[in-house]
Amino acid sequence: MPQAPVNGTGTVLYYEDTGPPGTSTDYTTIVMVHGMVFHSATFHRLLPHARKHNIRLVLLNMRDYPGSSPFSPDELAAFSTSPREAIKELGHQFAAFLAHFVQTHDVPEIKLVEGKKTVGGIALVTWSFSNTIHMSLLAHAHTLTKETKTLLERYWRRSVMYDPALGNIGLAAPAGVYSPLRDTSLSLQLRGDEFLTWASSYFPLVPSTALETYTVDDLLTRQALAEEPSFLHSQLPAAYMQSSTVERMTVEQLQSITDVDVLARSTEAMRAVPREVYEDNARKALWEPEVDPDSDSEGCVAAFPGLSVLVLWFDMSVGDCIWAAKVLNDGAGRRLSERGGRPTRLPRARDVDVVCVQGLNHFAHWDDPERVMDALAEHV
Numbered sequence: 001m002p003q004a005p006v007n008g009t010g011t012v013l014y015y016e017d018t019g020p021p022g023t024s025t026d027y028t029t030i031v032m033v034h035g036m037v038f039h040s041a042t043f044h045r046l047l048p049h050a051r052k053h054n055i056r057l058v059l060l061n062m063r064d065y066p067g068s069s070p071f072s073p074d075e076l077a078a079f080s081t082s083p084r085e086a087i088k089e090l091g092h093q094f095a096a097f098l099a100h101f102v103q104t105h106d107v108p109e110i111k112l113v114e115g116k117k118t119v120g121g122i123a124l125v126t127w128s129f130s131n132t133i134h135m136s137l138l139a140h141a142h143t144l145t146k147e148t149k150t151l152l153e154r155y156w157r158r159s160v161m162y163d164p165a166l167g168n169i170g171l172a173a174p175a176g177v178y179s180p181l182r183d184t185s186l187s188l189q190l191r192g193d194e195f196l197t198w199a200s201s202y203f204p205l206v207p208s209t210a211l212e213t214y215t216v217d218d219l220l221t222r223q224a225l226a227e228e229p230s231f232l233h234s235q236l237p238a239a240y241m242q243s244s245t246v247e248r249m250t251v252e253q254l255q256s257i258t259d260v261d262v263l264a265r266s267t268e269a270m271r272a273v274p275r276e277v278y279e280d281n282a283r284k285a286l287w288e289p290e291v292d293p294d295s296d297s298e299g300c301v302a303a304f305p306g307l308s309v310l311v312l313w314f315d316m317s318v319g320d321c322i323w324a325a326k327v328l329n330d331g332a333g334r335r336l337s338e339r340g341g342r343p344t345r346l347p348r349a350r351d352v353d354v355v356c357v358q359g360l361n362h363f364a365h366w367d368d369p370e371r372v373m374d375a376l377a378e379h380v
Contacts, residue, residue, distance in 0.1 A: 001014060001067055002014065002015055002016065002017060003015070003067060003068075004096075004097050004100045004101065005096075005100065006093040006094075006096040006097050006100070007089075007092075007093060007096060010069070011063070011069045011093065012068060012069050013060055013061060013062070013063070013068045013069070013093065013097050014040075014060075014061040014065070014066065014067025014068045015031075015040075015058055015059060015060045015061065015097075015101075016040065016058070016059040017056070017057075017058050017059075017105070018047055018050055018051070018056055018057045018058070019056065020056055021050065021051040021054050021055065021056060022051065024054055025108060026054070026108050026111070026113075026119040026120050027054045027055060027056050027108060027119075027120070028054065028055050028056070028119065028120060028121060028122070028123065028157070028377075028380060029055070029056040029057075029058060029101075029102075029107050029121070029122040029123070030050070030055055030056070030057050030058065030122075030123050030125055030376060030380060031058045031060055031097070031098065031101070031122060031123070031124050031125065032046070032057065032058070032059050032060065032125045032126075032127070032162075033060045033062060033094075033124070033125070033126045033127065033130040033133075033134070034059075034060075034061065034062065034065070034127055034128075034130060035127045035128030035129045035130060036128060036129035036195075036262075036263075036267055037192060037195060037196065037258050037259060037260055037262060037263065037267075038257055038258055039061050039062075039065040039066055039257060039258070039259055040059035040060060040061045040065070041059075041256055041257040042257040042258075042363075042365065042366065043057075043059050043365055044059075044257075045365060045366055045369035046365055046369045046372065046373050048369075049369055049370045049373035049374075050373060053373060053374075053376075053377035054119075054377075055373070055376075055377060056107075058101065060097065062130055062133070063090065063093070063266070064262055064265055064266045064267075065259055065262065066259065070265070070266075071265075071266050076266060076269050079269040079270055079272065079273055080269070080272065080273075083273040083274060083277050084277050086273075087132065087133070087136045087270075087273060087277055087278075087281065088136055088139075088140050088143075090133045090136060091133050091134075091135075091136030091137035091138075091139070091140055091281075092137070092140070092143075092144065094124070094133055094134065094137045095137055095141070095144055095148055095152065096148070098122060098124065098152060098155070098156065099148050099151055099152060101122075102122060102151065102152070102155045103151070107120075107121075107122060107155060108120035108121070109121065109154045109155055110154065110155060110156075110157050118157060120155075120157075121155050121156065121157035121158075122155045122156055122157065123156075123157055123158040123159070123160055123376075123380040124137075124156070124158075124159050124160065125160040125162050125376065125380075126160070126161060126162060126164075127162040127163060127365075128162070128163060128164065128165055128168065128199075128321075128362070129165070129167075129168060129267075131161050131162075131164040131165075131168035131169070132167075132168050132270070132278055132281075134159065134161065134285075135168070135169065135278065135281040135282045135285040135286075136281045136285075137285075138159060138281075138284075138285030138286070138289070138304075138307075138309075138350075139280070139281040139282070139283075139284035139285040139289070140281075140284075141289075141290075141302075141303035141304055142289075142290040142292075142302040142303040144303065149303055149304070152304070153304060156304060156307055157307075157380065158307070158308060158309075158310060158379075158380045159307060159308070159309045159310070160309070160310045160311075160312055160376070160379075160380060161309065161310070161311045161312070161328070162312050163312065163313055163314055163317055163321050163362055163364070164311065164313075164321065164324045164325075164328070165318070165320040165321050165324050166320045166321075166323055166324045166327070167271070167275075167278065167320065168278065168282075168324065169278060169279065169282035169324060169327070169328070170275045170276060170277065170278030170279025170280065170281070170282055171275070171279060171323075171324070171327060172275065173319070173320055173323065174216040174219060174220075174323065175216075176216075176220050177216075177219055177220065177319045177320065177323070178198075178319070179195075179198065179318070179319075179320055180194035180195050180198050181195055181271070188263060188264055188268065189260075191263070192260040192263045193260070196246045196254070196258070196260075197243075197244050197246050197247065198224070198244075198318065199318060199362050199363070200244040200245035200246040200247075200361065200362060200363045200366075201224035201225070201243060201244040201245075201318070201361065202224065202225045202243070202244070202316045202361045203222045203223070203224055203225060203316055203317065203318065203319070203322075203361070204221075204222050204223075204225065204316070205315040205316050205358070205359065206218075206222075206315045206316075206322050207315070208315060208356035208358070211325060211326050211329050211354075211356075212326075212329065212330065214322075214326055219319050219322065219323060222319060222322075224243060224244070225243060225316075245361065245363040245366050245367055246363075285309075285350070286309060286328075286331065286349070286350055286352055287331060287349050287350075288349070289301045289302065289303075289349075289350060290302040290303065292305075301350065307350065308350060308351040308352070308353065309350050309351070309352045309353070310352075310353050310354075310355060310379050310380070311325060311328045311329070311332075311352065311353070311354045311355065312355050312357065312375060312376070312379070313325035313354070313355070313356055313357070314356070314357050314358075314360045314361055314362065314364050315356055315357075315358050315359065315360075316359060316360060316361045317360075317361050317362040318361075318362055321362060325354065325356075328352065328354060329354040331352065332352040332353070332354055353379070355375070355379055357371065357372065357375050360372075
């Protein structure tokens with residue numbers, strides 16, 4: 001069982017690795033981290049599509065998921081007693097994994113070909129809930145050891161927020177936007193059960209061109225579709241025309257990619273972390289990163305100044321993800337406007353690109369893995 005040590009106390013993270021694509025020496029490594037309840041096996045359908053893009057695909061399990069270390073009682077308590085430090089430590093553990101992997105797996109460094117195309121390096125892709133840890137990593141990147149920062153500067157080429165939700169960036173959902181996880185009329189067990197279907201449902205699409213003008217009223221009109229409009233999915237088999245991705249899974253498939261009990265074990269404790277912790281992390285990660293006081297360039301980001309962020313969203317996803325895409329798109333747009341529309345980095349802000357993959361839901365990697373891998377390969 002491949003596991004990587006991520007601190008000095010024996011904590012490990014489990015991962016799966018496709019290995020290098022053939023004999024390539026300039027491939028890109030993508031590390032993908034799962035969301036809530038669904039662990040990294042949910043990405044298995046992506047594996048056959050990595051090699052043709054010269055991609056090495058690594059699937060990583062978060063803490064308390066199969067193969068990775070559970071949380072100790074003290075660590076669980078820290079989510080309420082010292083939440084900022086607890087979430088910061090999880091971000092550092094992601095960085096420790098990246099550092100361990102590039103050191104032990106002979107990963108090609110980033111390099112430019114003819115001064116244009118970037119090859120090699122590593123991209124961190126976090127789906128849904130794992131964006132809380134990704135944002136913590138970026139927000140506190142300046143506190144990593146000098147050795148870790150120097151090492152990862154040679155490899156870390158892109159950060160990808162893969163269909164993030166509002167809670168991942170510390171924002172409350174607009175009033176009336178439903179999620180079973182916020183439904184206090186349901187027991188914790190029922191919330192978990194309802195979450196599986198709700199999160200994998202298809203909702204009326206939101207045209208990417210309309211994202212800037214999209215309103216809360218527009219969001220409130222979206223209800224899960226009983227049947228997806230076939231014209232949106234002409235490239236998919238007719239069997240896909242059902243209400244949710246989970247409903248198309250066999251019992252065995254669903255059991256092989258989920259751990260519903262993790263909600264009670266640790267996820268609820270992480271979700272109970274004050275929203276301002278996650279909001280501050282997202283703000284510092286994206287718009288106001290720590291500045292290097294010793295740099296000759298005013299406003300130079302202290303850690304990984306050349307690292308840009310991609311928000312990859314899906315226009316038939318749940319409302320929490322659609323609104324998160326809007327918020328992040330609005331933020332990126334404001335930064336571009338503030339710098340006069342010029343494609344140059346605003347001091348104290350990372351470059352953030354917002355890209356939509358059309359006609360898919362929150363489980364795009366299950367329903368159309370080839371198109372998801374195409375999008376990742378194009379934008380990382």
